[in-house]
Amino acid sequence: MAALSIEGVSKFFGEHAAVDGLSLTVEPGEFVALLGPSGCGKTTMLRLLAGFEEASRGEIRLGETLLASPGHHLPPEQRHMAMVFQSYALWPHMSVADNVGYPLKLRKVRGAAYHERVQRALSLVALEAYASRTPQELSGGQRQRVALARCLVVDPEVVLLDEPLANLDRHLRAAMEQSFRDFHRRARATMVYVTHDQSEAMALADRIAVMRDGRLVQWATPETLYREPRNQWVAGFIGQGSELQIATGAPGQRLDEAALMQGLNAPLTSRTQPVLVRPEHVRVSAETPTARHLTARVEHQTFRGERFELHLRLAHGAALMAYHPHALDVGQTVALTLSEGWCLERD
Numbered sequence: 001m002a003a004l005s006i007e008g009v010s011k012f013f014g015e016h017a018a019v020d021g022l023s024l025t026v027e028p029g030e031f032v033a034l035l036g037p038s039g040c041g042k043t044t045m046l047r048l049l050a051g052f053e054e055a056s057r058g059e060i061r062l063g064e065t066l067l068a069s070p071g072h073h074l075p076p077e078q079r080h081m082a083m084v085f086q087s088y089a090l091w092p093h094m095s096v097a098d099n100v101g102y103p104l105k106l107r108k109v110r111g112a113a114y115h116e117r118v119q120r121a122l123s124l125v126a127l128e129a130y131a132s133r134t135p136q137e138l139s140g141g142q143r144q145r146v147a148l149a150r151c152l153v154v155d156p157e158v159v160l161l162d163e164p165l166a167n168l169d170r171h172l173r174a175a176m177e178q179s180f181r182d183f184h185r186r187a188r189a190t191m192v193y194v195t196h197d198q199s200e201a202m203a204l205a206d207r208i209a210v211m212r213d214g215r216l217v218q219w220a221t222p223e224t225l226y227r228e229p230r231n232q233w234v235a236g237f238i239g240q241g242s243e244l245q246i247a248t249g250a251p252g253q254r255l256d257e258a259a260l261m262q263g264l265n266a267p268l269t270s271r272t273q274p275v276l277v278r279p280e281h282v283r284v285s286a287e288t289p290t291a292r293h294l295t296a297r298v299e300h301q302t303f304r305g306e307r308f309e310l311h312l313r314l315a316h317g318a319a320l321m322a323y324h325p326h327a328l329d330v331g332q333t334v335a336l337t338l339s340e341g342w343c344l345e346r347d
């Protein structure tokens with residue numbers, strides 16, 4: 001298997017850059033997500049990889065093979081890639097097995113080889129027992145697994161997935177996340193998965209490319225994105241948390257409790273560094289605040305089953321989110337300590 005490298009790729013529609021100077025390298029067999037809000041260029045990037053769009057600038061390579069560069073465009077069928085769409089795009093009148101085997105027929109694979117490859121693809125998505133049904137006789141999740149099997153049957157080096165879970169309900173999406181992980185482990189193909197849902201990207205991907213306005217903002221593991229988001233925008237997009245302005249630290253620095261307290265108690269005009277504080281780093285106590293605490297008021301709270309989400313207002317006016325095991329009174333004063341914070345770049 002080969003690495004997929006994207007080098008300075010841009011795509012213009014008229015004056016507008018849908019993808020703007022994007023560079024990244026996907027390792028062989030890696031599962032990566034392209035994540036960003038609607039219109040940030042994720043689907044366009046995926047279509048550039050598939051060969052459905054021509055790049056305006058830059059190069060795309062799969063190992064030694066040049067797929068795209070100015071004046072060069074390898075057609076989709078020669079790229080060793082397969083794409084799975086949100087809409088499944090199955091043939092309604094064909095059986096599951098025939099749908100899965102369709103790309104093999106196009107490639108003139110026949111006889112025992114055909115049946116063996118269809119069986120193998122169906123077993124990768126655990127649908128052997130459904131081979132003779134039609135897509136109408138399947139659930140949404142099962143249909144999506146048929147679409148996966150159909151793309152795998154041709155042994156692609158790279159599988160491109162465009163919001164494949166968008167049409168499924170919340171519970172089914174969670175179950176399908178596990179199917180996708182199993183599928184990736186067994187298929188061993190490189191996978192590029194487009195989504196605007198950060199929790200889906202975090203659950204599935206080895207690494208995530210966060211995109212905004214056609215540009216790559218951060219390219220990192222889910223854990224790094226959560227713990228060390230590069231700037232204010234990424235911090236707001238990934239996970240929950242609050243941003244405070246403090247008088248110490250520099251972007252990319254982690255602050256401990258003492259540094260946070262010192263930076264928060266400085267005069268307002270010197271508090272210019274944005275700091276992300278995750279809710280799990282806020283300790284809330286109903287005791288009377290002492291000098292080593294911050295003071296806050298409970299503005300509202302939301303019951304989330306395993307805990308309450310508290311929305312607090314600090315004495316100097318900033319909002320702060322925290323978790324707590326039981327309900328407090330709205331309007332009540334609480335004592336807080338912040339165990340750590342992460343200094344962000346300004347947008």
Ligand SMILES: Nc1ncnc2c1ncn2[C@@H]1O[C@H](COP(=O)(O)OP(=O)(O)OP(=O)(O)O)[C@@H](O)[C@H]1O
Nearest residue numbers: 013017018036037038039040041042043044045196
């Ligand atoms: N064929 C096209 N012609 C003109 N503009 C286009 C075309 N395809 C995409 N765009 C524009 O390029 C930008 C990026 O679109 P793209 O579909 O890649 O975004 P996206 O991040 O996948 O969004 P979504 O999550 O809503 O699908 C948008 O502003 C879109 O309007």
